[in-house]
Amino acid sequence: GAVVSQHPSWVICKSGTSVKIECRSLDFQATTMFWYRQFPKQSLMLMATSNEGSKATYEQGVEKDKFLINHASLTLSTLTVTSAHPEDSSFYICSARVSRGANLRNEQFFGPGTRLTVL
Amino acid sequence: QKEVEQDPGPLSVPEGAIVSLNCTYSNSAFQYFMWYRQYSRKGPELLMYTYSSGNKEDGRFTAQVDKSSKYISLFIRDSQPSDSATYLCVLGGPGTASKLTFGTGTRLQVTL
Numbered sequence: 001g002a003v004v005s006q007h008p009s010w011v012i013c014k015s016g017t018s019v020k021i022e023c024r025s026l027d028f029q030a031t032t033m034f035w036y037r038q039f040p041k042q043s044l045m046l047m048a049t050s051n052e053g054s055k056a057t058y059e060q061g062v063e064k065d066k067f068l069i070n071h072a073s074l075t076l077s078t079l080t081v082t083s084a085h086p087e088d089s090s091f092y093i094c095s096a097r098v099s100r101g102a103n104l105r106n107e108q109f110f111g112p113g114t115r116l117t118v119l
Numbered sequence: 120q121k122e123v124e125q126d127p128g129p130l131s132v133p134e135g136a137i138v139s140l141n142c143t144y145s146n147s148a149f150q151y152f153m154w155y156r157q158y159s160r161k162g163p164e165l166l167m168y169t170y171s172s173g174n175k176e177d178g179r180f181t182a183q184v185d186k187s188s189k190y191i192s193l194f195i196r197d198s199q200p201s202d203s204a205t206y207l208c209v210l211g212g213p214g215t216a217s218k219l220t221f222g223t224g225t226r227l228q229v230t231l
Contacts, residue, residue, distance in 0.1 A: 004162075032216075041127075043207065043221045044163070093162050107153055107211075108219060110162035 003027055004096050006111035013084055014119055021079045021114045023094030029074040030096035034108060035067070038091045050077045084118040091115050122146050125208055125222030134231055138195040142208035142222045145189065149220070150212030152184050154193045157205045157224065166206075167193065198229045 003026040013019050023033055031052050036044040048058045048069050056069035066088075068080040077096075081088055092115075095108035125142045132138055140154075151170050155163035167182035169175045175182045183192040191210075195202055208222040 002165075006162075043223045046218060049218070091160070095162075107151070107165055107168050109165060110155070113160065113162045115160065 002098060002109040004094065004109050004111040006094055006114050008114060009112060010115040010117075012117045012119065015085050016083055018080055018082045019084055019116060021081075021092055021094075021116075023077045023079070023096070023111050025075045025096045025109075028096070028098055030098065031074060032097045033071060033077040034095045034097070035069060035077070035079050036093045036095065038093060038113075044093060047079075081116065084116070086118045089116055089118045120145055122220050123208060123210055123222045126225055127223050129226040129228055131228045131230060132198055134198060134200060134229055136198050136229075138193075138198050138202070138227060138229075140193040140195075140206050140208075140225050140227070142191050142210075143189055144191070144210055144220075146210075146220075147186070147189065148213045149210040150214075151210065152182070152191050153209040153211070153219075154180075154182055155207040155209055156202075157207060159204075163207055163209075195227075198227075200229050200231060203227055203229050 005024045007022045033050045035047045038044050046059050047062045048056045050056045050069045050071040052071045058064045071077040091113050093113040095110040097108050123144045154167040156166050157163040169182050172184050172186045179196045181194040205224040205226045207224045210220045
């Protein structure tokens with residue numbers, strides 16, 4: 001249980017184009033999903049918290065107009081990198097927190113990641 | 120001072136060795152202590168989840184939490200080459216809706 005998928009697993013795009021990354025919780029409902037980016041040999045950096053049915057909460061320094069997040073259902077969140085540039089090249093990882101009513105725990109289950117390369 | 124300190128390694132051990140991975144933290148408000156394993160170019164995988172001081176064992180893995188010293192450990196017994204990965208200590212709290220705080224990760228290499 002608690003499986004999170006991401007699609008695509010890797011993408012190469014030209015500078016100036018937009019890229020959409022999907023994050024799905026396959027066997028559970030997730031009212032909250034998170035988007036991280038990870039540079040080589042560094043730990044994960046939280047970009048934004050995505051709550052189903054409401055606007056995402058972005059971390060300081062993350063441009064909300066550049067990284068559009070939509071959490072349209074309890075099992076799907078999307079991250080769109082708009083007008084991508086080479087400096088946006090990174091490993092993007094989503095996670096989902098399991099919601100079990102009063103037994104909400106704090107751990108997050110991570111997707112396999114999406115490697116974005118912007119040429 | 121970082122909220123969570125973790126030696127980045129790399130740590131190289133022979134197959135069959137006992138591995139000890141550690142983190143220290145400064146914020147006593149942390150309530151949840153997790154260890155994730157991350158293989159290269161993959162997402163982190165949850166290994167252990169604890170919320171109290173003491174030991175928790177799962178197969179070859181033992182997680183240890185000492186809240187008084189703000190020190191957490193992960194022990195791996197009978198290490199295997201397949202254990203070669205980066206191990207992240209991850210802390211949460213206060214509250215179950217809080218963000219997670221990540222250690223930098225320790226890269227482990229288990230050699231034949």
